[in-house]
Amino acid sequence: MEAIETFERQETAAVAGAEKRCYTVEDLQIILGIARGTAYKLLERHEFRWFKIGSTYRISKKSFDEWLDSKL
Template sequence: MFYEKNNELSKNQTSSPSSSSVSKRVYTVEEIIEILGVSKTTAYNLVNSGSFHCVKVGGHYRISKKSFDKWLDDIDETINDCQVCE
């Protein structure tokens, strides 16, 4: 489910002609909400949990795509060890 949504978001990304050779390196909180299908509160709890690398730029969080994708991949291995639900 997560992977399909992630792939769908990647396909739907529109890029300007000048940035067509640059791949997306960060997600927004809104994209995390869409990928995971969680509430805004849960998404911000995840961002603040330190589970993956993120920075705040101009009042908005930017989440490292590489870090988030690795975290998401690792969930499959530890599906019963939810870091946010504890």
């Protein structure tokens, strides 16, 4: 039992330490300090690359970061 718990903690730490390749709509809200509706408007305007998994949007980190850098 203890070995399983140790493995699960190590696995969780590895995932947490992995660099994100995608943002969520919530991530955009936090990064930009905008409302949820405004974040979805950016998606509708195709300001950066994104895709859907089921009903959840994932935004390309690289594409978003490049877009944001161009705005600064």
